[in-house]
Amino acid sequence: MHLHALRAGVIGTGFIGPVHIEALKRLGVQVTAICGSTKSASATAGKWGIPEVYGDYDYRAMLASPNVDVIHITSPNKVHVEQSLAALAVGKHVVCEKPLGMTSKETAKVVAAVKKRGSPVFAVNYMCRFFPAVLQMRAMVQRGDLGQIIHVQGHFFQDWLLKETDYNWRLLASEGGKLRAVGDIGTHWIDAVSFILSARVESVFAHLETFHKTRLRPKGEVKTFAKVGPKTMVPYKVDTEDFGSLLLKFGRAKHGHADGVHANASISQVAAGWKCSLYIGIYGTKGGVRWDLQQPNEIIVGRRDEPNQILQRGTAGFSEDVAGFTDYPGGHPEGFPDSHKMHYRAVYEHIASGRKTPVLFASAEDGHHEVKLCEAVLKSSETRKRVSV
Amino acid sequence: MHLHALRAGVIGTGFIGPVHIEALKRLGVQVTAICGSTKSASATAGKWGIPEVYGDYDYRAMLASPNVDVIHITSPNKVHVEQSLAALAVGKHVVCEKPLGMTSKETAKVVAAVKKRGSPVFAVNYMCRFFPAVLQMRAMVQRGDLGQIIHVQGHFFQDWLLKETDYNWRLLASEGGKLRAVGDIGTHWIDAVSFILSARVESVFAHLETFHKTRLRPKGEVKTFAKVGPKTMVPYKVDTEDFGSLLLKFGRAKHGHADGVHANASISQVAAGWKCSLYIGIYGTKGGVRWDLQQPNEIIVGRRDEPNQILQRGTAGFSEDVAGFTDYPGGHPEGFPDSHKMHYRAVYEHIASGRKTPVLFASAEDGHHEVKLCEAVLKSSETRKRVSV
Amino acid sequence: MHLHALRAGVIGTGFIGPVHIEALKRLGVQVTAICGSTKSASATAGKWGIPEVYGDYDYRAMLASPNVDVIHITSPNKVHVEQSLAALAVGKHVVCEKPLGMTSKETAKVVAAVKKRGSPVFAVNYMCRFFPAVLQMRAMVQRGDLGQIIHVQGHFFQDWLLKETDYNWRLLASEGGKLRAVGDIGTHWIDAVSFILSARVESVFAHLETFHKTRLRPKGEVKTFAKVGPKTMVPYKVDTEDFGSLLLKFGRAKHGHADGVHANASISQVAAGWKCSLYIGIYGTKGGVRWDLQQPNEIIVGRRDEPNQILQRGTAGFSEDVAGFTDYPGGHPEGFPDSHKMHYRAVYEHIASGRKTPVLFASAEDGHHEVKLCEAVLKSSETRKRVSV
């Protein structure tokens, strides 16, 4: 079956919704429905020629359409679970933005729904897995190229919330969840490392800090990454962290090359100069490998008794393992939008194949685990003790 | 007018045709027709749901379709002019792959056709202009940020034709033209610098070398960037260059910040280790700026009496000037496919606006000038003298 | 007083002793005495024309020489305190290699000896302070260029002890101390950050791991950084760590720009591919700054609302603050040996000036604090709790 035979409906028209649409269009998937505010949904539909428009945030109407096979949920975090459950209930496949939900209690329901016999395909949008570099690192670990993994180190650093006047709904626990830096970007880091190691986090020691205890916000709504003038600002108390140091212990991987690996991650949304640096270093007894999202097309392989190597996507040493997840030849850089494309390709091919392709994308269970992990991070920060997930 | 109101037809289904299609889909443009071999055109149509399929390379049938507004010519170099003229004759807008043609004699015809009153919009696909970094460097030069430009230096290095068994139709003068390295990739470098300076090349001194005088090729057809085994190879004489050193003199820019600039470019398709490195350094009396396609999201601004700067796309100093040519926020890398998207957006918005937007894309005249330049390069190499364009 | 008027005697002829000698010779300081094994001391004396040779490790004889003003202690860690006390007792100035001693109980004695009225000048060789980049970062913090410091992140990664057959005396707690990776290189990281912030570590949470619980060693003595064949290896139990994650809390700096700063450091001697990467990132409310010893001549200054900068030693923004600590012009790289030279210059100029220059070098108290810190690290690792220093 061609991917063109599949039809997507997208809930949400903010920053990330159009990212989904664009990626789906590249794949040849039909985007047949859009849901959001009446005004914004219409504008989005006009731009891409999407035939069915569901205004007034009426996602249930969209779920009823016979012309939609897969639902993309890019709405606020608070409604992810509700919308996921509704979509599953009517037999639609789902690609849900992360986090899967606000509490593990509610995300457990999604896991349960997905476990039912004959349930549709469900993916959480941890799309960093689909950077070819991440897939390549995973393949190297799996094959034992790096020996036994001994430690992992890295960071996810941004600076878009550096100033007290920087505002976004994520700053409010009521909107984005109690964990912000760790919840919003830290989970990408953890999910990527978990994917690379093929092992889940078992316990965590976390140190969180909120540098701006009070911030200023404009009146009214604000889009993600939009800049806002300080004219009509009002102060508010910040109940989410700016920064976190995480010491994680990962469990055992089936392939046997990782067992009890310690990882150290620094997560910050106030690290001046870094725009979106997701950096991962994986160290094993035979070699290491490191990657930064800021230079997504290359990884450095570190060795002790032979020279370090620069692996460039699409060239020797970095093409065989990722052949299905990159479209452009070596030296022709791919980027952030391409990771979305590759993620959705993996999901849609899984559907098109009748679930015959391997499940590389994050499952509901993975999404649920990340939410549990965030709860453990909070608890560790409060108790100052290591906490099991 | 929404871009979705415009309809594209694509001639060619090789490496670059699908790059066009994907970019058009991202923009919301309708891709309504595809032309190529019957088998390949059908497959491409199936993948993206393109309604009209023109097999047997019957592009004239496609030109007759009432459902196509813009023709994308991604066929072999030899037929670019013929197809361009035919498309213009029936009033279709055209995006033609570079080079515009094989000789300046024939490309002059396209220039003439485009000059006619009421002619359609015509663009040559020098899409490197639409990397935000290139647009940013152009804006800096135009504004005088770098002072008076004094010299330019750079390279375009690849290694995909390093070995005598590497084969592609471009190696044959009869297929790709007499100039290969300079013609295929060198012209991208020259066009980009010309665009940045807002000035055209006036004269050139060129030194060309062909390291593999004889190469081995497989029997039958071969796709660009495909790897071929050395099993059934046959030797052939190579009549195109592997490498060129170019010393160029650029003319006067209207903005007055560049006049008679000397540029030194090294062009090679046999530079081991470089996959697709288009590197440009622009040096002025007040500052310099440098960029490499391998790290497309940043440029380095060099200063004498203050620190050098790293400008990152989408962030301070590198967002205001390129706002219309980048969609993803700072730190979210864009790449090669995005440059195509931005090029076609500029062309289609120009059409949609009734030619009211500025013409940043390469015109037929620009394409014609590049072909004349290639002829001057060849002549200089043969006569060992500087040659005017 | 010229530095040439001062005369040094060096105890130790291993890897680091000659590093001292070379640096002293560059400064014009007279190296008048050398002490070590009879054979090795003679060889060292011959090479550099050192007039007084004290064999048989007879450092007390050297201390009695009237031709020595400053004693450089580069002998095994175990005898640092004993030799320091002896040198101070006879009124010699001392430059002692780190660590100052094996336990804080014994290093407290050195602190006490130095506190005595009229005591000689005493420095511990935390020479990383004297990389111009480190001095520059300190100046920027002090001046408030980065605003209020909010977090620090970094690593010290090496791979020379990656394999179980890699051997050095530091692997033995009895020789190098109970802490190895953190003690040997981690303390350099901590001291440098402490120096940059002008604040001391108050508490630490540490996670340590020993990957090779058993290693193999050759029979007989082995020099640092020397490679040894696996021929006649014998197994031994390893009682020192390969790796540590440290979460530190720094105290208040007098200048007011740092107070309670959290720092996260990963320390490893088994990180394949890294040879000697001491990396520090300092993040404040107005900007960040980062540096890696592997590229010692430049630092990156990160900003939110203006471009990041590359400060190059000896050029604008990175020369005024460090004028006395660099000798070569911008673009002429300095390296590891130069940091020793600059350290000793600071010490000798302090002596020559009659203690009138500022004490930038690490004092006995600083050295003592590092030993206490190491004890806290061990305790934290054992108790799995944060421990005050």
Place this chain on the structure above:
Amino acid sequence: MHLHALRAGVIGTGFIGPVHIEALKRLGVQVTAICGSTKSASATAGKWGIPEVYGDYDYRAMLASPNVDVIHITSPNKVHVEQSLAALAVGKHVVCEKPLGMTSKETAKVVAAVKKRGSPVFAVNYMCRFFPAVLQMRAMVQRGDLGQIIHVQGHFFQDWLLKETDYNWRLLASEGGKLRAVGDIGTHWIDAVSFILSARVESVFAHLETFHKTRLRPKGEVKTFAKVGPKTMVPYKVDTEDFGSLLLKFGRAKHGHADGVHANASISQVAAGWKCSLYIGIYGTKGGVRWDLQQPNEIIVGRRDEPNQILQRGTAGFSEDVAGFTDYPGGHPEGFPDSHKMHYRAVYEHIASGRKTPVLFASAEDGHHEVKLCEAVLKSSETRKRVSV
């Protein structure tokens, strides 16, 4: 014989003289005499404890001293030949700063003097040969690691003469010679490439430009790299070039891996942002290698069918070939001063061994060839034709 047995006398006390002294002291060589202005020579002697001081530029008195074996000539270019001949005449070994002289007519005399039976050892200070990276690249070419060399590309970029008010004696043809950018720094590039290839330049095509036809200079003397205020400036006509593009053809190397190699070099002292970037890329049929003086401790090896490699000085792949030319372990950066040290070590060990070590340093003939080359560059620039050397 220990190097300490050899005694050096240095003529010149400007920027580069002390660089020699410091390097000699590191090696254990005795610096027994200094010659310059009376004031400056005394100051230099005081700093390093140099026993014999020859003021009033009286180098002939120094040549008469029985306590000097090797003369280092770091005086103005104009007197290099005169002093070299005088030193050779009295049987002293010589290390002469580059250029060897002002014209090939006069440098031919030095070549003749050195050719005499029993003449002393003579070296020209092209010390870039002694960066371990350069030696490593040479070894790789010699061994055929890169296959047959096909082209070379690079630059030597500085910006210290960017502004019309920047002044140094090198700007005056009467002081530094008619070629400035090419003569002062371009010759380092050419000599290094020649050394790497083991082949000499046979012909050159050169394009030179002088952007500041008139500059402003202060009254009185000015030190190299010193900054001068624009207060009391006087205009003067500039008769030396700011910039040059060089297309070189190298001859045949005995080892057979290079024959007729084309090289393209851009040389500029007005390239804003570059402080002292000597960059060389060597491309062969099997691989490429590239290096920049700004990151002197690593080279990148480029391959087509396997990953590129980062060779780090002192580690696998970059230690065996250069064992005698580096003192610090991998990861401990060396720099510009170390290249001087290694150069003089090679010269002094050659002397100490009775000329038994290989002559890697630049000979009088090499120095003479560089001067002839500069003359060919000038002639090519004037005639706009390729000129044989």
